[in-house]
Amino acid sequence: LCGTKQEPSAERRSARVHGAVLDAAARLIRRHGYNRVTIEAIAAEAGAGKQTIYRWWPSKAALCIEICPSPPAKLAKAGGGTVAQDLRAVLGRLLRLFATAPARAIVAGLVAEARHDPGAAKVLVDRLVRRPRSLLREVLRRGVKRGQVRRTADIDLAAETLTSALWVRLLLGHASLDARFVERLVAQVMRGIAAK
Amino acid sequence: LCGTKQEPSAERRSARVHGAVLDAAARLIRRHGYNRVTIEAIAAEAGAGKQTIYRWWPSKAALCIEICPSPPAKLAKAGGGTVAQDLRAVLGRLLRLFATAPARAIVAGLVAEARHDPGAAKVLVDRLVRRPRSLLREVLRRGVKRGQVRRTADIDLAAETLTSALWVRLLLGHASLDARFVERLVAQVMRGIAAK
Amino acid sequence: LCGTKQEPSAERRSARVHGAVLDAAARLIRRHGYNRVTIEAIAAEAGAGKQTIYRWWPSKAALCIEICPSPPAKLAKAGGGTVAQDLRAVLGRLLRLFATAPARAIVAGLVAEARHDPGAAKVLVDRLVRRPRSLLREVLRRGVKRGQVRRTADIDLAAETLTSALWVRLLLGHASLDARFVERLVAQVMRGIAAK
Amino acid sequence: LCGTKQEPSAERRSARVHGAVLDAAARLIRRHGYNRVTIEAIAAEAGAGKQTIYRWWPSKAALCIEICPSPPAKLAKAGGGTVAQDLRAVLGRLLRLFATAPARAIVAGLVAEARHDPGAAKVLVDRLVRRPRSLLREVLRRGVKRGQVRRTADIDLAAETLTSALWVRLLLGHASLDARFVERLVAQVMRGIAAK
DNA sequence: CCCTAATCGAGACGGTACGTCGCGTCTTTTT
């Protein structure tokens, strides 16, 4: 009679179900890959009704956004070393967050969805670009202050370069994603932006 | 009633159909995105029977592999300028190849498939990593000879860094993919590997 | 992803759909014949999904079994006349039941299916042989009691003979299936089994 | 340019292929039933090209018509005994012709096709009704002449009754089709038409 | 006896229907 879809009241939402669905999705995606997992299977695995899932998430992408790792702001907290050390620390923590099997599958899946799902696009850009950039910017600015980084260096580009190299290896899986790689990466970028 | 599946003879294959199917797929993917295009729709658009498509391609991914741009070896031919100029030229040509609407959609789609389709993975790694790397390596080695690039520079990493930054922007579409960006990128990387 | 097939619960079955599918099938079979009607067309005509049909009927034959006429037990009730009159009455009612266009098409279709579908075979034998035989047996036994039918007459054979003549005309459609034919048939068979 | 389909010249027709196709069809139909046999399978089984089959037969029904048994006129030749003996002989020979596995499958299949294939209908009526009737008529007329059959007996009906009982058992397979059955059948019908 | 044209095998092609899976909506029953 009213036409507009009633928003379900988030207060009555069952926390048990919420968790069970996300867990089930993560488990299935790790096992079978993003594209091969269906809402139907998630519901069965979670012991939930399909309607329950559709009530709270408009799409599989929306559901997976909740599982997609999100770098916390405090990830760059320490900062107790040289710029290179700090960069390695931050990149290492990003890696630990995203290089797990389900995270890789979800990121790859969302990359494809992002082309026609603005929500997925926004989340990916936020978590793979913006947040890492702001974390790295912090470190690099500190480097500028301490005179380790050239004042005129293109800091945002450095941040983007560092993370992009990670993400491509993450998505294509063609080469190892280990501390050694991070080290080489930081070394080269640092040469490009180091003072003097 | 019979049972045994036969490999079709490539000689009898209709070139007309081959082309029509690839064209139709590219057209539809540009319009609707990788995930939303179905084999059924491709067949209809191409005026072909579904079976004809399944006869020659085992999956949508396999079909799209044939549409996915492939950087030609001669892409690095010129090489008439400084290292930075040549790098900009090669990256610009790579961009021109991959930054079109259908190419972006296909690459994004294949990234998701690659996680459980070795064929897709192989093609992506080949076209986004190996070939560009070998093209850039050529340019950089020339740079080493001419004394523009440090003899101890990590050339492969430089190549990977340059292209990775492109591919992430290509996939996420969060920032422009233009000559200005390529210029900044090359400038920074060159600082990291330049002689002296 | 799941694997185990579940039996659907008959309680949740939609009566509306059940009826609509049977009606649609009968309509289409009358128009186009058993062999030319497809499950797909039945679904479309009924405004139903194919899966809904496959959920409740394993095959077109199974569906048509539900449309196939079934002589009710009370068909022989009256029995107020001579044996010949009663036989004519029963055969006439059988004819009215089976000589309609859709019934003929369905019976013919099921005859072919029956050779490799035990369910179809069982239903045909039941409705074309067993039930008519029991109906006619009733009439003929009454005749024996009343002294109109010879005590040693082969009553089951008489019943089979009477109906078989109908069914062949029904299936082949080479000659009329009217009251006049029933009359001749009953007259001749009665001569064979009449007392004295 | 001419529009009308060229009739292939029967003279150049390969007898080897003709036979191989009919054999293959009979073999497959015996094994799998009329409905489950496809032109494709017949071609494969016969080692023939599909086009070759379509060149000479417009449909599976047309092909099967050539395999369908055809009671020869000489089937009633002997006639050396009483009417009952001769009837039993003719019916027995008809049975031997039609009660084989492939014949039953083909007749059942053609019964269904006959509803929308005039060719099939014609053949069935001819071989199951007309020819047997004329054969039996011969026997019965002889009976009239010899005074064994009532002059006013409905001879055509008797013939139809006798054969119809056979065909129904043939098609439904619900009861045995042996000499004992033929005997009972003839006995009862003879009582209905015997002189005095 | 060879030449030429029809027939043959093979099978690719544009289609239709198959029987299945999953979508997103719905209804019913239970909590």
Added chain:
DNA sequence: AAAAAGACGCGACGTACCGTCTCGATTAGGG
């Protein structure tokens, strides 16, 4: 009110055959 269960209309899947078509390679007959 939300949740488990699952039937429903729908659309796509990947497969089987349809009947037509093009290919060489026989192969039979009239020149």
